[in-house]
Amino acid sequence: MTSTQERRILCSNRRARYEYQIEEVIEAGIVLTGTEVKSLRDGKADLKDSYAAIDGQEAYLFNCHISPYTAGNRFNPDPNRKRKLLLNRIEIARFVGKVQEKGLTLIPLSFYLTRRKIKLELALARGKKLYDKRETLKQRAMTKEMDQLTRGRADRDRR
Known part of the structure; x- marks a missing residue:
């Protein structure tokens, strides 16, 4: 990443680097609602017990808690709902093979803001x-x- 691309970390999973041996790191987009974006920008998210899994041809993030945005309107989705990850099919196919064969898992490391977009840093990891x-x-x-x-x-x- 160049110096012109600023990254502001919104939420990180510090425990993941202790619990898992990181093999590979990849950046993924994530589908969020407007109130979830505002809550994430306030730093009100928790990645502690979350994980990513591939369901069919799509990747999802499970058990990620994003607190409801209190200053917004009444529409706040379920804080622990599954969220779709934006990865291309080649990356998804590569992850399916590695997860099934080698016993690796997909762990989210952090949410960060880059160029006004919220991204998720995913790691292909092996449990220590x-x-x-x-x-x-x-x-x-x-x-x-x-x-x-x-x-x-x-x-x-x-x-």
Whole structure:
């Protein structure tokens, strides 16, 4: 992505990078109503337990909670309804093959705004085992400790 294309993240699924090993990331459009767009722009969405699945020749997002827009009119759709993803047929066919054969799953990573359009960042991911999660935590702790040590040395050198 070039510097002229600004991305403003509206909602992200931070837990997904801990729970899953990300294989591939793709951008997808999503079909939303007007009040859902306003609610998303306010940051009132939750991707925690959501997932994407392919039903027939179309991709859908399930369990994504977008809170009803309170300042709008009376029409607010169901917050947990399934939402159609806008992917081309070649991408959908490729994902069907990978999901069925290799045991991968489609996980939403974030909603973001680019060029006045809301996009969804989807990841083709494999679930981590418990020992993988422990290894991730150990690596984070080691890098944090190294950063603290180098900051401590830099502070002593300044004095």
